[in-house]
Amino acid sequence: xxxxxxxxxxxxxxxxxxxxxxxxxxxxxxxxxxxxxxxxxxxxxxxxxxxxxxxxxxxxxxxxxxxxxxxxxxxxxxxxxxxxxxxxxxxxxxxxxxxxxxxxxxxxxxxxxxxxxxxxxxxxxxxxxxxxxxxxxxxxxxxxxxxxxxxxxxxxxxxxxxxxxxxxxxxxxxxxxxxxxxxxxxxxxxxxxxxxxxxxxxxxxxxxxxxxxxxxxxxxxxxxxxxxxxxxxxxxxxxxxxxxxxxxxxxxxxxxxxxxxxxxx
Amino acid sequence: xxxxxxxxxxxxxxxxxxxxxxxxxxxxxxxxxxxxxxxxxxxxxxxxxxxxxxxxxxxxxxxxxxxxxxxxx
Numbered sequence: 001x002x003x004x005x006x007x008x009x010x011x012x013x014x015x016x017x018x019x020x021x022x023x024x025x026x027x028x029x030x031x032x033x034x035x036x037x038x039x040x041x042x043x044x045x046x047x048x049x050x051x052x053x054x055x056x057x058x059x060x061x062x063x064x065x066x067x068x069x070x071x072x073x074x075x076x077x078x079x080x081x082x083x084x085x086x087x088x089x090x091x092x093x094x095x096x097x098x099x100x101x102x103x104x105x106x107x108x109x110x111x112x113x114x115x116x117x118x119x120x121x122x123x124x125x126x127x128x129x130x131x132x133x134x135x136x137x138x139x140x141x142x143x144x145x146x147x148x149x150x151x152x153x154x155x156x157x158x159x160x161x162x163x164x165x166x167x168x169x170x171x172x173x174x175x176x177x178x179x180x181x182x183x184x185x186x187x188x189x190x191x192x193x194x195x196x197x198x199x200x201x202x203x204x205x206x207x208x209x210x211x212x213x214x215x216x217x218x219x220x221x222x223x224x225x226x227x228x229x230x231x232x233x234x235x236x237x238x239x240x241x242x243x244x245x246x247x248x249x250x251x252x253x254x255x256x257x258x259x260x261x262x263x264x265x
Numbered sequence: 266x267x268x269x270x271x272x273x274x275x276x277x278x279x280x281x282x283x284x285x286x287x288x289x290x291x292x293x294x295x296x297x298x299x300x301x302x303x304x305x306x307x308x309x310x311x312x313x314x315x316x317x318x319x320x321x322x323x324x325x326x327x328x329x330x331x332x333x334x335x336x337x338x
Contacts, residue, residue: 022337054299054304061333
């Protein structure tokens with residue numbers, strides 16, 4: 001059974017997994033993994049290429065175009081609002097999409113987003129007609145301000161990029177879900193294994209963006225399939241309604257008319 | 266009468282110093298392997314529309330960036 005469709009900036013999607021195109025051992029492994037994931041949105045980037053490498057960008061383009069996915073270009077590696085804004089405009093021209101995964105980093109050690117520059121860049125890009133997917137921390141007030149700026153999607157981190165640590169602060173992520181009930185929320189970064197994705201989806205997150213956990217698996221296509229199933233399972237569980245935790249036991253087998261009367265303290 | 270020789274002009278292409286006698290952008294790009302396909306050209310921090318390549322004239326000292334798609338997370 002497939003979880004319900006959802007909408008991202010007016011685009012209806014059935015898969016709730018966004019997947020990256022980096023770090024795979026080969027282009028063919030990348031393509032196989034993306035197909036296995038069932039993802040309909042893939043993240044891409046842009047860089048200068050030396051004159052002798054003019055064809056390599058085209059080869060990559062031909063591969064991702066054949067996948068038929070929506071493209072979500074990123075501003076990876078930008079450390080100021082100005083850099084990110086400039087990169088976003090180049091990405092829009094190159095990939096012919098107004099979607100942008102906005103990354104503005106504030107620290108090179110843990111690649112933590114700079115919340116102040118991120119908000120500044122978000123406002124500028126929305127004014128320029130972009131549909132912004134901000135990669136942000138799980139700070140409630142930052143996320144509220146990004147929503148106020150006009151973002152229809154927020155992508156708080158689960159943990160720093162590439163760490164595979166899972167959801168380091170479930171309380172903060174749960175709070176975001178509760179305080180921004182109408183916002184489309186994806187956990188982006190830090191997901192290491194399918195159970196991390198299930199946890200986020202059971203919290204009511206709308207989707208997951210990941211890359212390293214699949215690309216660096218021993219069998220990327222197999223792991224992509226595992227994430228596909230786990231994200232679907234987590235969403236189905238959320239839609240089904242998860243029972244509340246209790247402090248005391250409650251028998252599941254009826255005790256009425258039990259033939260043996262047991263007395264326990 | 267002696268033919269006037271064309272003096273090469275210095276440019277920065279993707280952070281590398283180059284000289285060229287091809288001041289037409291489209292010709293310059295083709296000489297470096299960029300003809301068709303996915304790339305975007307930024308000159309002195311301004312994006313140049315593809316439709317402007319055939320008529321765009323390069324000037325000495327121009328800083329040209331040619332960007333292509335790559336993988337990303």
